[in-house]
Amino acid sequence: MDYLVLALILLGVLVLGTAGLVVPRLRRRPAPPEQVRAPEQPQPPTTAVEERPTEVVVPPVDVAPTAEPTAPPAEQAAPPVEQAAPPVEVVVPTEVEVPQRPVLEKPEPTAGRLVRLRARLSRSQNVFGKGLLGLLSRDRLDEDVWEEIEDSLITADVGIDATREIVDRLRDRTRVLGTRTAAELRTLLATELVTALDPELDRSLRTAPKDGAPAVALVVGVNGAGKTTTCGKIARVLVADGRSVVLGAADTFRAAAADQLATWAGRVGAEVVRGPEAADPASVAFDAVRRGIDLGVDTVLIDTAGRLQNKIGLMDELGKVKRVVEKHGPVDETLLVLDATTGQNGLEQARVFTEVVDVTGVVLTKLDGTAKGGIVIAVQRKLGIPVKLVGLGEGPDDLAPFDPAQFVDALLGTEPLGSDA
Numbered sequence: 001m002d003y004l005v006l007a008l009i010l011l012g013v014l015v016l017g018t019a020g021l022v023v024p025r026l027r028r029r030p031a032p033p034e035q036v037r038a039p040e041q042p043q044p045p046t047t048a049v050e051e052r053p054t055e056v057v058v059p060p061v062d063v064a065p066t067a068e069p070t071a072p073p074a075e076q077a078a079p080p081v082e083q084a085a086p087p088v089e090v091v092v093p094t095e096v097e098v099p100q101r102p103v104l105e106k107p108e109p110t111a112g113r114l115v116r117l118r119a120r121l122s123r124s125q126n127v128f129g130k131g132l133l134g135l136l137s138r139d140r141l142d143e144d145v146w147e148e149i150e151d152s153l154i155t156a157d158v159g160i161d162a163t164r165e166i167v168d169r170l171r172d173r174t175r176v177l178g179t180r181t182a183a184e185l186r187t188l189l190a191t192e193l194v195t196a197l198d199p200e201l202d203r204s205l206r207t208a209p210k211d212g213a214p215a216v217a218l219v220v221g222v223n224g225a226g227k228t229t230t231c232g233k234i235a236r237v238l239v240a241d242g243r244s245v246v247l248g249a250a251d252t253f254r255a256a257a258a259d260q261l262a263t264w265a266g267r268v269g270a271e272v273v274r275g276p277e278a279a280d281p282a283s284v285a286f287d288a289v290r291r292g293i294d295l296g297v298d299t300v301l302i303d304t305a306g307r308l309q310n311k312i313g314l315m316d317e318l319g320k321v322k323r324v325v326e327k328h329g330p331v332d333e334t335l336l337v338l339d340a341t342t343g344q345n346g347l348e349q350a351r352v353f354t355e356v357v358d359v360t361g362v363v364l365t366k367l368d369g370t371a372k373g374g375i376v377i378a379v380q381r382k383l384g385i386p387v388k389l390v391g392l393g394e395g396p397d398d399l400a401p402f403d404p405a406q407f408v409d410a411l412l413g414t415e416p417l418g419s420d421a
């Protein structure tokens with residue numbers, strides 16, 4: 001019996017021991033597959049990605065300069081417009097053109113130009129030299145001859161009043177002289193013509209700087225009279241005389257005028273201040289003077305537009321240009337450019353300008369293209385303003401300081417009277 005109990009106990013121990021070995025093995029088995037495939041780990045929250053743009057949008061300085069040649073993703077290559085846009089540009093009404101031309105021209109000296117260019121007056125020479133001197137040399141100076149002399153002077157645009165004065169004085173002198181040689185007659189005529197040109201008038205150009213500031217010259221006149229060309233030629237005259245110049249292209253009505261002026265300026269190394277087409281001429285003129293002051297040049301020359309559709313418009317525009325420019329200081333010279341070939345008609349237009357601005361000198365252009373050189377006398381008498389320069393051709397140095405004695409000599413084909421040229 002005791003053995004039976006002992007055997008049962010041993011059997012029980014064996015059964016329990018076997019069970020204890022099996023259970024731990026079962027516990028070390030790998031996890032079921034579904035537990036591995038579905039780890040139930042939370043995905044990164046979508047908000048984490050959405051919050052990243054401030055990091056993705058790289059500041060332009062990081063993106064643009066280091067960009068690879070291959071195109072980066074569009075959203076990185078194109079930074080937001082507000083970051084990529086350049087700073088807002090201040091709209092400056094005028095631009096300064098610095099001439100690029102390396103080789104500058106050397107303008108001809110101004111002294112003696114009128115003498116050198118005297119042949120350009122050949123058309124007028126026929127009227128005065130050949131015509132008038134021929135008449136005066138007639139054996140008998142009767143009433144018919146004097147009438148012919150008068151007609152010649154009027155045809156040459158001397159003007160009726162001036163013609164009468166000249167003829168009356170010539171009649172007196174020839175009567176007093178009695179016998180007359182050709183040389184005496186030439187001298188008499190020359191003296192009367194020079195007198196009619198008022199040789200005492202001050203014809204100097206006020207282009208010298210004063211108190212350290214540049215002199216300012218306005219150039220006015222109707223379209224086509226030769227303003228822009230004259231501005232260019234004057235710039236050359238000044239440069240030839242050793243002065244420095246800034247040109248202001250205030251003729252903003254015709255875009256080509258500014259280009260034309262820039263070409264003239266570039267040839268002598270002057271700067272041009274110009275504005276966009278149809279810009280306010282007064283503002284361009286103002287900027288030109290300011291540029292001249294900044295650069296410390298001797299003279300600022302301002303080309304203006306000369307539309308004459310109506311006098312009020314012209315008054316407004318030119319008056320404003322002058323007023324605005326004078327914020328820098330007074331205008332020193334206002335030159336009125338007149339086309340000699342327009343004769344007496346040009347004088348009527350000229351009068352309008354003299355009412356609008358205080359004209360200090362006349363530039364008579366295209367004297368080479370007319371037989372009416374007498375217009376110089378008429379212009380001075382009618383306007384009471386000295387002719388300071390004359391244009392004798394389209395060439396760059398075909399502008400000469402006006403000298404009455406040299407001019408009359410050129411007209412008559414004689415030696416200058418009391419001229420030092």
Ligand SMILES: Nc1nc2c(ncn2[C@@H]2O[C@H](COP(=O)(O)OP(=O)(O)OP(=O)(O)O)[C@@H](O)[C@H]2O)c(=O)[nH]1
Binds near residue numbers: 306
């Ligand atoms: N023969 C001759 N032609 C000249 C003279 N001066 C100017 N010209 C010519 O006249 C024409 C008109 O000259 P511009 O200087 O353009 O005239 P503008 O007055 O400035 O004309 P806008 O710019 O339209 O106002 C050009 O062909 C010039 O070459 C001159 O003294 N003699």
